[in-house]
Amino acid sequence: MHRDSERHKLFSRRAMMLAGGKATLLSALIGRMYYLQVIESDRYKTLADENRINLRLLAPRRGRIVDRFGVPIADNQQNYRVLLISENTRDIEYTLDILGRIISISPAERRRTVRDVKRNRSFIPVTIRENLDWEDVSRIEVNAPDLPGILIDVGQSRSYAYGADTAHVIGYVAAVSAKELTGDPLLELPGFRIGKAGVEKIHDTDLRGASGSSQVEVNAFGRVIRELSRSEGQPGAEIALTLDLGLQQMITRRLEGESASVVVLDVQTGDVLATVSTPGYDPNAFNRGLKTEEWKDLISNPMAPLINKSIAGRYSPGSTFKMAVLLAALEKGVIAPANKIFCRGYTELGDSRFHCWKKHGHGAVDAKEAITQSCDVYFYEIAKRTGIDRIATMANRLGLGVKSGIDLPGEKAGVIPTIAWKRRELDAPWHQGETLHAGIGQGYVQITPLQLAVMTAQLANGGVQITPRLTKLVGGYKTADASKSGDEKKSLGISSAHIRLVQEAMSEVVNNPVYGTAKRSRITEPGMEMAGKTGTVQVRRITKSERDVGVIKNQDLPWKERDHALFVGYAPVADPRYAVAVVVEHGGGGSSVAAPIAHDILLEAQLRNSADDGIAPSPNLKPLSGLDKIPEQADG
């Protein structure tokens, strides 16, 4: 007993120590709790919220694109999709079988659906089919009780009602590619589309709008438990173009079957009333996603439907270049308007002979006659006297060989050669013969139809500089460019007498019933008469032997070897308002092919009154370029 009481004492002592140790450890736990739950609590609260709160972006509605009269060209359509949530179905295959009896589901769609279901968590909706028509939607809705896990979802998809007619101007939207990601999470939304070409591309940020967001609580597997808050985004701004859709469509019909380009400008404002490049393509196909064979067809087509020839097609201007050459010569004083040059059908420079298009010559011609009859020998001579560099300066001043600054992506500058240019690009000295070729718009000279239209418009408006513009209003407001162009008219600095001479000559081209090269295309309606200049550009070399036996007629040549047909013009002659440039690739003669087209277009534009606004200008003109500055209510 004595021994046990000793043991009991020892036990008591040791047990107290043990208990003390345990108390210490429990205190350490409380200390740790204090550290985590009091000192570091805020940090962990933030982390817990980051865990559970997910920000979901809500895609804004893309702004519409309308023509100058408000007709929608690019709009948003409701796109019905049928989705499947696998956790709500009893059996996926069985559900798809039943759905397959109601709407058609291709084996590929079915395979993709089953694959997507396996890849995603069971509460994530998987798309079975997109772009359902109304009939399919109603059939699914009626059968909804038999289709657990199947639901209809409405999305927005871009649609271009006029398809190929406006394809090159409007461009298209398509899925964002990996290298277009900027870190903006909006771009990473599934199904999000951005502008890839044309107006859709250049005004993409305006059209896109600002994304909204929805704060949702999610669990560890990403399932949405509830929505905590929601802020609606701001829909994209509506873009009003200067385009007249009716004129655009008329021109497209007129050019059907040709590889051609037309640009129509308002000579006062620079408004692009129409810009057509044929053949076109269906922009809706790009939005939907092109099939491989569709893509192959588009890129292998010799008429290059994907290229907007109006701004990216480069052509020798031929005789349409002669106004620039004449103005250069007159301004430099190397020839007076009344001075005559004798044309005997050709001129000689060293050993080479340079032919006029008229085999037996025009006889003695002055400046106006030279334009009217398009005498090549006259222009060989004045080009030689002026020199290539001074011709280039004038051409550039008229807008040729330089980018016009139109608000479209992908504009090309073209080429107006100079001595320095040839040295730089080809590392070769300039030959005088090349100046002669340039004098009739051949050789190295390469310009776009838009530049031809700009030149023509500036000749028509009496030598006032214009910048072609396609955007009239962004979100109801004039753009910074548009609002100033009316007030600050800048002269090109060309003598008005010389401009008037060129105008008269261009009028003669059409209206002189004897000598005018485009006399058959004159507009007979009083007050609507047009002026213009034809151009026919060889795309092959005519050898001496062929010239001796007689030049082969265009229609006997393969398409690729036929001449390009060009025409530039404006109307009405008395008070010019519309300028047009027509280029028909391998179309034949400028007078026989291009001039009649220009006739139809200029007449139609005047009859339609294309340049009229029909919309009162906005009362408070604010120069705006970014969407962030646009007030809530755009009035006007």
Next chain:
Amino acid sequence: MSHDALNTPDLTLRQKLWHIHWLFVLLLCAAAGIGFAMLYSAANGNMEPWASRQFTRFCVGLVVMVSIALIDIRIWMRYAYVFYAVTLALLVIVEVAGTVGMGAQRWLNLGYFNLQPSELMKIALVLALARYFHGGSIEDVGRPTYLLTPLLMIGIPAILVLRQPDLGTTLLLVMASGAIFFTAGVRMWKFALVTVGAVIAAPIAWQFLREYQKQRVLTFLNPENDPLGSGYHIIQSKIALGSGGLFGKGFMQGTQGHLRFLPEMQTDFIFTMLAEEFGMIGGVGLLGLYGLILIYGFAMSLRCRNQFGRLVGAGITTTFFLYVFINIAMVMGLIPVVGVPLPLISYGGTAMMTLMIGFGLLLSVWVHRDVMIGRRGGDEV
């Protein structure tokens, strides 16, 4: 002293029932009650699947506990070695023919239920060691050779359990045994020696750890290193605790738990859920309740007039403490992740039974506190 004092009277059943420490039982019920509430919350406000089953188990456990408490402490002492031997045999059988689950071989399928012998060993080892040291005088305990047998009694099951592999249970067995050695009066310097030895042996032992065990230790040292892999549990647990703050998010309002960021919230991480919903106040409150249980456990042991009972009491109390400490320290990122449940609260039948058997023995010690037992198990001195 008189023979009467030496010869403890046998108590009637009614007296024994009267002797049961009902306040202690009430404390256990309170802890279990908190457990039911947390399991109810973990199931998003449902009794199913956890709370109701846990309740049934606890009720069965209470009956088992009281039954054990009523059985004479001498019977427990008499059969201590037999119980130990049988449990050790079961451990060997598990080693040979156990069911593999969650990467470890721990269970014996007995058809009706799965038996986990390592859990039984927690009780059996305490009983066996208590009986061994009961038989030794202070002088005996002072002899190093005397300690060889109990060290083997710990070593063999510890190695078997470690091979399953179950590091948590091994630690629990070794540390609870250590408490019995300590309270039995083993000299302090021997503990110091073992501690130094352990420090030296740690790098060697590292070589024998399983890959996942090494991973757990490494993850413990730097959980942020692998936030989506093995560190995920601890990071999410700390976020849950920390975001609970002082007062918590409210019952059933814990986002980490209810949105399933917290893994295993009904079992090993239930303390995290409690501290998220009730804050530090709730956590400290639960620790206070556990502290009371521990204090009464010690008090019952101290009051006992036989060494066997005292040592059993110390062993059981320490085992309970280790459950509490290891679990809470683990969920708070103080020690590596070891699968030890929170006693009386975590969902699970096996640990519940072990604990209730242990508490039954503790109550038996209390009920039979005045029973004197001779060194060789008889009534002699």
